[in-house]
Amino acid sequence: MKWYLETGPEGDVVISxxxxxxxxxxxxxxxxxMKPEQAKQVExxxxxxxxxSGDKLAEGFEFIDMSKLTPARAMxxxxxxxxSPDFAKKRGGALLLNNDxxxxxxxxxxxxxxxxxxxxxxxxxEALALAGKIDDIFDxxxxxxxxxxxxxxxxCPTNLGTGLRASLMLHLPATAASGxxxxxxAAVSQLGIAIRGTxxxxxxxxxxxxxISNQVTLGVSEKETVDxxxxxxxxxxxxxxxxxxxxxxxxxxxxxxxxxxxxxLKNARVxxxxxxxxxxxxxxxxxxxxxxxxxxxxxxxxxICQAQSATLMTSAGRNLxxxxxxxxxxxxxxxxxx
Amino acid sequence: MKWYLETGPEGDVVISxxxxxxxxxxxxxxxxxMKPEQAKQVExxxxxxxxxSGDKLAEGFEFIDMSKLTPARAMxxxxxxxxSPDFAKKRGGALLLNNDxxxxxxxxxxxxxxxxxxxxxxxxxEALALAGKIDDIFDxxxxxxxxxxxxxxxxCPTNLGTGLRASLMLHLPATAASGxxxxxxAAVSQLGIAIRGTxxxxxxxxxxxxxISNQVTLGVSEKETVDxxxxxxxxxxxxxxxxxxxxxxxxxxxxxxxxxxxxxLKNARVxxxxxxxxxxxxxxxxxxxxxxxxxxxxxxxxxICQAQSATLMTSAGRNLxxxxxxxxxxxxxxxxxx
Numbered sequence: 001m002k003w004y005l006e007t008g009p010e011g012d013v014v015i016s017x018x019x020x021x022x023x024x025x026x027x028x029x030x031x032x033x034m035k036p037e038q039a040k041q042v043e044x045x046x047x048x049x050x051x052x053s054g055d056k057l058a059e060g061f062e063f064i065d066m067s068k069l070t071p072a073r074a075m076x077x078x079x080x081x082x083x084s085p086d087f088a089k090k091r092g093g094a095l096l097l098n099n100d101x102x103x104x105x106x107x108x109x110x111x112x113x114x115x116x117x118x119x120x121x122x123x124x125x126e127a128l129a130l131a132g133k134i135d136d137i138f139d140x141x142x143x144x145x146x147x148x149x150x151x152x153x154x155x156c157p158t159n160l161g162t163g164l165r166a167s168l169m170l171h172l173p174a175t176a177a178s179g180x181x182x183x184x185x186a187a188v189s190q191l192g193i194a195i196r197g198t199x200x201x202x203x204x205x206x207x208x209x210x211x212i213s214n215q216v217t218l219g220v221s222e223k224e225t226v227d228x229x230x231x232x233x234x235x236x237x238x239x240x241x242x243x244x245x246x247x248x249x250x251x252x253x254x255x256x257x258x259x260x261x262x263x264x265l266k267n268a269r270v271x272x273x274x275x276x277x278x279x280x281x282x283x284x285x286x287x288x289x290x291x292x293x294x295x296x297x298x299x300x301x302x303x304i305c306q307a308q309s310a311t312l313m314t315s316a317g318r319n320l321x322x323x324x325x326x327x328x329x330x331x332x333x334x335x336x337x338x
Numbered sequence: 339m340k341w342y343l344e345t346g347p348e349g350d351v352v353i354s355x356x357x358x359x360x361x362x363x364x365x366x367x368x369x370x371x372m373k374p375e376q377a378k379q380v381e382x383x384x385x386x387x388x389x390x391s392g393d394k395l396a397e398g399f400e401f402i403d404m405s406k407l408t409p410a411r412a413m414x415x416x417x418x419x420x421x422s423p424d425f426a427k428k429r430g431g432a433l434l435l436n437n438d439x440x441x442x443x444x445x446x447x448x449x450x451x452x453x454x455x456x457x458x459x460x461x462x463x464e465a466l467a468l469a470g471k472i473d474d475i476f477d478x479x480x481x482x483x484x485x486x487x488x489x490x491x492x493x494c495p496t497n498l499g500t501g502l503r504a505s506l507m508l509h510l511p512a513t514a515a516s517g518x519x520x521x522x523x524a525a526v527s528q529l530g531i532a533i534r535g536t537x538x539x540x541x542x543x544x545x546x547x548x549x550i551s552n553q554v555t556l557g558v559s560e561k562e563t564v565d566x567x568x569x570x571x572x573x574x575x576x577x578x579x580x581x582x583x584x585x586x587x588x589x590x591x592x593x594x595x596x597x598x599x600x601x602x603l604k605n606a607r608v609x610x611x612x613x614x615x616x617x618x619x620x621x622x623x624x625x626x627x628x629x630x631x632x633x634x635x636x637x638x639x640x641x642i643c644q645a646q647s648a649t650l651m652t653s654a655g656r657n658l659x660x661x662x663x664x665x666x667x668x669x670x671x672x673x674x675x676x
Contacts (some may be wrong), residue, residue: 259607263601
């Protein structure tokens with residue numbers, strides 16, 4: 001089962017947990033300064049290190065030459081958070097992706113190797129443990145760029161040290177509705193934590209889906225990083241639940257909005273991506289609050305991926321203009337909620 | 339069966355047909371200049387003339403002293419088009435109303451006697467015939483104010499002559515959407531026909547429900563009046579049907595709007611009167627175009643009456659503030675469409 005078709009611990013608020021570690025090979029320049037043949041060599045070395053390792057964890061991986069994917073298929077990987085949007089657009093590098101899409105390894109994105117693990121719900125510890133095991137597999141046969149004082153060397157200095165970025169995708173509709181987000185963003189940034197929109201840096205928080213992640217990679221251990229993020233997340237989760245209780249008791253307006261959003265999702269014939277995210281956010285809130293019991297969180301989580309533009313086009317097997325895509329999105333959503 | 343729970347000829351466009359004749363008694367001043375005891379005498383005389391006539395048509399009438407109704411119950415009669423909104427607010431006069439609400443006779447509204455007949459669909463001829471028969475009953479025992487040259491005398495000179503106002507309630511969503519209404523209003527006014535909002539003069543055309551009626555009462559016969567209105571209505575109906583065909587072929591936007599409106603009506607927990615009229619207009623259009631087949635026009639026609647504010651309060655048996663009324667309206671609509 002793909003991670004995004006599931007739900008996990010604290011699933012009412014936490015959509016998913018993600019850990020990413022950045023690694024580079026000592027004998028090669030960083031990707032931005034590599035020659036094409038060096039890039040090829042790095043990709044081949046990484047592929048071999050994993051697939052020929054004989055490790056049980058290395059089974060079921062596919063090697064994807066990113067330059068051979070259609071733009072829609074590449075962007076669909078980004079929509080499922082398996083690669084970065086920048087990597088999808090770059091049309092170079094390679095990807096190692098396992099069956100259930102819980103491990104995706106970008107080769108020659110910003111760094112030579114970026115190992116990423118993804119789980120539904122609040123499972124940062126598992127995500128970190130799995131990333132560590134994949135890291136160990138590479139470490140056995142590759143020579144990482146590592147400095148005794150600085151730790152892992154990365155192309156961008158903001159990743160120096162652990163090279164670790166841990167993040168949680170949170171659904172905070174009640175916190176957002178209460179107007180408390182700017183305050184929350186300011187407070188956690190003091191603690192070295194960033195809150196961003198759905199697709200990371202610079203993206204909008206459509207439907208009140210937010211990504212929180214650590215900003216510090218130097219001078220802290222991997223475990224400290226994840227524990228700190230989990231601790232802060234626990235407070236945000238508690239605050240969101242309290243805000244949901246409060247709006248749930250404030251008259252019929254919320255219930256009305258949730259039922260309308262659900263009704264539109266089930267009946268619309270044309271649905272833009274933005275409107276979908278807003279409506280599905282209401283639906284998700286309604287399900288977690290027990291207002292709507294005929295839809296599962298798994299269905300919603302899956303739908304959030306399936307209804308993204310490139311993923312829709314990938315399912316359709318062809319490129320679609322915006323208006324045809326909005327019709328297909330509406331059909332897909334109606335089908336999933338029928 | 340009440341007329342507004344039915345549908346009739348040309349029911350895709352024509353909600354209802356109405357004929358009203360204004361009559362006054364020769365021996366009394368017009369209502370605005372009457373003394374209270376004279377008003378009482380007129381009401382008693384009219385009541386007696388009808389109820390003691392022995393005519394089969396006079397069976398099943400109720401005599402209602404308007405001053406004894408609650409404001410909500412009085413306004414509910416206006417919402418069902420049985421009396422004028424002004425008469426509902428006046429809290430004086432009386433009403434003779436038959437069982438199926440096809441005949442309502444206002445006593446001491448603007449004139450001493452205003453006979454009104456109402457049918458679902460385009461049935462102006464039947465409405466005129468029935469009004470004529472009721473008129474004959476009164477004429478047998480009362481002495482009407484009548485002038486050989488002017489015809490029936492009425493308080494307002496715009497009703498002199500036949501005292502007849504024939505009207506059709508039309509649903510013109512496609513004509514309205516195409517922007518053709520101002521042109522249509524101008525064209526028919528040249529022909530002595532007015533187009534107004536749902537509740538007559540000065541009211542807005544919520545949900546593209548329009549009332550068309552004759553303006554001329556002098557120098558034309560009753561039959562000419564009704565034939566002329568029916569002829570013009572036939573052209574408006576044809577134009578509306580053509581406009582529906584055209585928008586039906588113009589992509590998924592209309593279908594999308596209709597399904598969304600239906601979905602919101604079936605799921606909202608709070609529904610204002612204005613939003614209801616807009617949404618039910620879309621639903622009605624969807625049913626007449628065959629886009630939605632699970633709701634009947636009869637259900638919709640009935641709902642348009644039942645969901646009006648005063649009628650809601652009358653059903654609830656108590657006064658409600660606007661927000662409670664919007665909740666009750668949503669419940670009533672959900673119940674009717676379930």
